[in-house]
Amino acid sequence: MPSAMSRGAQLKIGKTKNIPKPNEYIHSMYHEYSSYCLDEEMAPQNKGHWRKNQFGMGSEAFLDLEIGTGNGYHFAHRAQCFPERQLLGIELKYKPLIQTIRRAVRSGCLNAKVMRYNAVHVDQIFAPEEIHDVFIHFPDPWVKTSQKKHRLVQLDFLLRLHQVQKKGSRVEFKTDNKDYFLDAMEQIQKSPYHIVGSTMDLHHSCWSKTNFITQFENLFLREGLPIHFALLEK
């Protein structure tokens, strides 16, 4: 049974600042990494103004988003490889949130911030056409039939995400879960996204050379599982 914190999309999350006994990660959010972390109250206050408020940038700056950063290997890699682009991460859980931003900051990145928020409500934190590229790598699969409603990649979420992305921006979606992938592709086909390409076996496809292997991806590869991938464009 997943913990309350790990329950996915439709979970109503509580306010971090109301947690009576903050753990070390929550403490870091408000102290050591306070310049780089936003909680559920701070994040929506930046709606429409992320570039200026958080990065001191103008409206022409690139602003990308990673959803469910996990331990942040991809997040730090991306921030390092593209210092001219700003990168935001959304996480529900405190430990990965801090692991993510710590990794990026220790790598010298000045272009990265994270927030604790439920990504399903992406329209609460971003204005229409506010963000560029989006990364959704190995979202929680919710394998039981009764849990599938919690999956992130569903039509209503895709419509909200589409609205907050700029025209020409992309979504990179990866999962090891075949059932989730096939369901998601059905939903994507009903959405306004254009499917640039997709494969049931990323590591034997034309995208393998440019692919960055995330922590979860590495676990699945070691088990010999194929990785399913789709690239979408607004």
Ligand SMILES: C[S@@+](CC[C@H](N)C(=O)[O-])C[C@H]1O[C@@H](n2cnc3c(N)ncnc32)[C@H](O)[C@@H]1O
């Ligand atoms: C299976 S892990 C994958 C982590 C990483 N992307 C990787 O590939 O290694 C999924 C992550 O998404 C986070 N997550 C799940 N649902 C979320 C949501 N609705 N909003 C934000 N983060 C979420 C979880 O806390 C977890 O860290």
